Amino acid sequence: MTMPDHERLLIIDFGSQVTQLIARRLRELNIYCEIHPFQNVTDTFLDEFAPKAVIFSGGPASVIDDGSPRPPGSVFDRGVPILGICYGQQVMMQMLGGRVERGHGTAEFGRAYVTPQDRRIDLLNGWFIDGREQVWMSHGDHVSKIAPGFEVYGTSPNAPYAITADMDRHFYAVQFHPEVHHTPNGKTLYENFVRLAGFKGDWTMGAYREQAIEQIREQVGDGKVICALSGGVDSSVAAVLIHEAIGDQLTCVFVDHGLMRLNEAEEVVSMFREHYNLPLIHADESELFLSQLDGQSDPETKRKIIGRLFIEVFEKHAKEIGGADFLAQGTLYPDVIESVSFSGGPSVTIKSHHNVGGLPERMNMQLVEPLRELFKDEVRALGHELGLPASFIGRHPFPGPGLAIRCPGEITRDKLEILRKADAVYIDQIRKHGLYDEIWQAYVAILPVRTVGVMGDGRTYDHACALRAVTSVDGMTADYYPFSHEFLGETATRIINEVQGINRVTYDITSKPPGTIEWE
Numbered sequence: 001m002t003m004p005d006h007e008r009l010l011i012i013d014f015g016s017q018v019t020q021l022i023a024r025r026l027r028e029l030n031i032y033c034e035i036h037p038f039q040n041v042t043d044t045f046l047d048e049f050a051p052k053a054v055i056f057s058g059g060p061a062s063v064i065d066d067g068s069p070r071p072p073g074s075v076f077d078r079g080v081p082i083l084g085i086c087y088g089q090q091v092m093m094q095m096l097g098g099r100v101e102r103g104h105g106t107a108e109f110g111r112a113y114v115t116p117q118d119r120r121i122d123l124l125n126g127w128f129i130d131g132r133e134q135v136w137m138s139h140g141d142h143v144s145k146i147a148p149g150f151e152v153y154g155t156s157p158n159a160p161y162a163i164t165a166d167m168d169r170h171f172y173a174v175q176f177h178p179e180v181h182h183t184p185n186g187k188t189l190y191e192n193f194v195r196l197a198g199f200k201g202d203w204t205m206g207a208y209r210e211q212a213i214e215q216i217r218e219q220v221g222d223g224k225v226i227c228a229l230s231g232g233v234d235s236s237v238a239a240v241l242i243h244e245a246i247g248d249q250l251t252c253v254f255v256d257h258g259l260m261r262l263n264e265a266e267e268v269v270s271m272f273r274e275h276y277n278l279p280l281i282h283a284d285e286s287e288l289f290l291s292q293l294d295g296q297s298d299p300e301t302k303r304k305i306i307g308r309l310f311i312e313v314f315e316k317h318a319k320e321i322g323g324a325d326f327l328a329q330g331t332l333y334p335d336v337i338e339s340v341s342f343s344g345g346p347s348v349t350i351k352s353h354h355n356v357g358g359l360p361e362r363m364n365m366q367l368v369e370p371l372r373e374l375f376k377d378e379v380r381a382l383g384h385e386l387g388l389p390a391s392f393i394g395r396h397p398f399p400g401p402g403l404a405i406r407c408p409g410e411i412t413r414d415k416l417e418i419l420r421k422a423d424a425v426y427i428d429q430i431r432k433h434g435l436y437d438e439i440w441q442a443y444v445a446i447l448p449v450r451t452v453g454v455m456g457d458g459r460t461y462d463h464a465c466a467l468r469a470v471t472s473v474d475g476m477t478a479d480y481y482p483f484s485h486e487f488l489g490e491t492a493t494r495i496i497n498e499v500q501g502i503n504r505v506t507y508d509i510t511s512k513p514p515g516t517i518e519w520e
């Protein structure tokens, strides 16, 4: 286990849907924390991790059931503050001598109000200003007897032990979820907890940058690193950071598959070469990609062709520069968090992320992943710290296969040309109306149908296109963006007037699920 040189907080995950939000709230408070599934948290792990405080997450299990998840008993003997949330509260009570019972009319889901007891504790500073506090509950079981040493500090109609604490041992346990949006003042509770635990809050992007640079130097030594730079935020921030650490021991390869947006390839290449002075190979392989995609209309076939060619091209250029010892990737923390599995034992599934699909296995290189500890918005903050332009850092995600998956059916150069122009007008509209940052992703798809129209006195027979814009938190689920009719009308008019080859504009109002964000 490599350990960052910061005060560390451990979140033991019991499988709640919102465990990641706990980490988000803490990172916002400049606290370094990691989420680990309960199965992996052994005594040895605790010794190595040496947390300054521990949080038990919520979870779907019932502590009453045999074999339900438990932290190791030794966690209570380490002399560090512990905060238990929902299932985390129940497991704490059960293990320390209290009792938990099944719902029977006392289950609580959704908004509830907690009222204070007479006694006050610092955990609740800034709470109960109006005599009660809105919280979000989601529990079937409830604590029916608190463990010895604990006192009650807040109750709700269905949770007499909504807030409990053992002040001598600094164990705190709450029935609700302070990490979710519907507990509006929840962050204050985390803030109080970490202050009580003595955290200084030393997790800043400036400190992270220095530490990451040192770690990269240590890992790489005088070896050579190669990086597939896509122009996306993650690979760009990783490349700039690694370049700052090891200079020209890094070579970036920008694989230009001819499926980029208008002027995108030129912009990426000039920014990294000229502004950052980064050794960059512009592998213009558009002819290769487009010729092999010629006549292909099946989405999976198209994706596979692009994936295979990408690897071949990348390997070719790696050989040309005489090989490399390390492959750099912009892997993020959500991709490396192991998920809790109740049946799978310790070897749980790891969501492995290959943003350069399949390369690490094939090329047998060690990975340099300097963003592994960061969430997406922390990567943006690091990009800002490294001086990347704000317009670049805030860009919408763009898929590896590029415009190929926004051009359902056969891909032709003509269609790509039309698509690029229409997309540029659409994004320009979104920016002009100040909507870009509210939207997770927006793009135009060119549809494989032609429709009849009339322009001036003449008949047209051109392509239809679909506009897509979604809001999302992580791309896993998404909702369509509710543009005004004025915006949609104005955009359709501009696209039809300014882009030859399109005579009909539609707006895609499918959410995900059941749709996906991309059309293919």
Ligand code: XMP
Pocket (backbone or CB within 6 Å): 355, 397, 398, 399, 400, 401, 441, 475, 476, 512, 515, 516, 517, 518, 519, 520
């Ligand atoms: P879907 O279409 O699956 O997309 O709802 C979810 C998010 O993932 C992006 N996406 C990709 N990104 N390589 C990538 O790097 C891919 O093959 C790929 N396919 C989809 C998509 O743009 C959206 O942000």
